[in-house]
Amino acid sequence: DTAVSQTPKYLVTQMGNDKSIKCEQNLGHDTMYWYKQDSKKFLKIMFSYNNKELIINETVPNRFSPKSPDKAHLNLHINSLELGDSAVYFCASTPSRSSYNEQFFGPGTRLTVL
Amino acid sequence: QKEVEQNSGPLSVPEGAIASLNCTYSDRVSQSFFWYRQYSGKSPELIMSIYSNGDKEDGRFTAQLNKASQYVSLLIRDSQPSDSATYLCAVISGTYKYIFGTGTRLKVLA
Numbered sequence: 001d002t003a004v005s006q007t008p009k010y011l012v013t014q015m016g017n018d019k020s021i022k023c024e025q026n027l028g029h030d031t032m033y034w035y036k037q038d039s040k041k042f043l044k045i046m047f048s049y050n051n052k053e054l055i056i057n058e059t060v061p062n063r064f065s066p067k068s069p070d071k072a073h074l075n076l077h078i079n080s081l082e083l084g085d086s087a088v089y090f091c092a093s094t095p096s097r098s099s100y101n102e103q104f105f106g107p108g109t110r111l112t113v114l
Numbered sequence: 115q116k117e118v119e120q121n122s123g124p125l126s127v128p129e130g131a132i133a134s135l136n137c138t139y140s141d142r143v144s145q146s147f148f149w150y151r152q153y154s155g156k157s158p159e160l161i162m163s164i165y166s167n168g169d170k171e172d173g174r175f176t177a178q179l180n181k182a183s184q185y186v187s188l189l190i191r192d193s194q195p196s197d198s199a200t201y202l203c204a205v206i207s208g209t210y211k212y213i214f215g216t217g218t219r220l221k222v223l224a
Contacts, residue, residue: 033212040122041200043158043214056211090157097210100146100165105157 003027004106006091012112013081020077021109023091031055032074033092033103034066043090049074050097081113117141118205120215128223133190135218137203140184146206147179149188151199152217158202162188193222 004025013019025032033056034046048056049068063079074091088108094101118139127133135149146165150158162177164170164186170177176189186205190197203215 031210041152041202041217043202043217045212048210100163102148102160102163103150103158103204103212105159108157 004091004093004104006089006106006109008109009107010110010112012114014114015081015083017081018077018079019081019111020075021089021091021111023074023076023106025072025091025093025104025106027093027095027104029093029104030071030096031094031101032068032071033094034074034076035090035092037088037090037108039087047074047076055097078111081111083113086111086113117207117213118203118215120201120203120218122216123219124221125218126221126223127193129193129195131193133193133197133220133222135188135190135201135203135220137186137188137215138184139186139203139205139207139213141205141207141213142181142184144184144205144207147177147186148204148206148212149175149177149186150202150204150214151197152202153199161201190220193220195222195224198222 031050033048037043047066052068065077091106092103149161152158164177164179174191178187200217202217
């Protein structure tokens with residue numbers, strides 16, 4: 001199936017731990033994104049990569065570090081997890097940086113920090 | 115002022131009625147506008163995109179754009195219970211950055 005996939009789907013962890021979320025797209029897209037959606041459904045962009053190059057880096061704590069080993073993969077590593085990091089994290093991709101492209105979203109990773 | 119604003123709702127409409135969802139944005143140079151639907155526990159999926167002033171129709175959905183007023187809307191005709199979801203307005207602003215509104219929760223009552 002052609003899609004954007006994320007692992008894991010659910011992640012429950014203790015405060016202070018370090019965790020990673022992985023994203024892969026097999027759509028042949030050049031641009032990938034990480035979004036955070038809080039409990040009020042607000043979807044906020046965190047990072048974007050275009051062909052492995054970081055192009056958007058919003059005001060996000062430096063505990064969050066994205067990595068794109070190739071244009072089909074974008075991972076998110078989070079150090080020293082805090083309660084406020086609990087949210088659903090969505091990966092998305094678009095064919096290119098063009099302004100006219102829709103976003104294709106992954107299924108989301110629900111992170112719960114205890 | 116938020117960059118993309120939507121009424122959070124819930125907006126309740128009876129089955130068969132027209133649901134009207136509204137969105138305003140602050141960046142005048144925005145070029146591309148999207149409506150996404152998100153069911154509870156699922157990821158957003160694209161409903162409509164619109165780039166020019168006026169109306170764009172696709173089945174039961176009509177998107178309306180007024181760049182002078184910085185306003186975009188989504189009309190859903192013959193609303194069905196399966197349309198009950200959160201509708202997210204998105205605007206591409208600046209350097210290819212998608213900005214989403216907080217979403218409007220729509221409830222279609224059978």
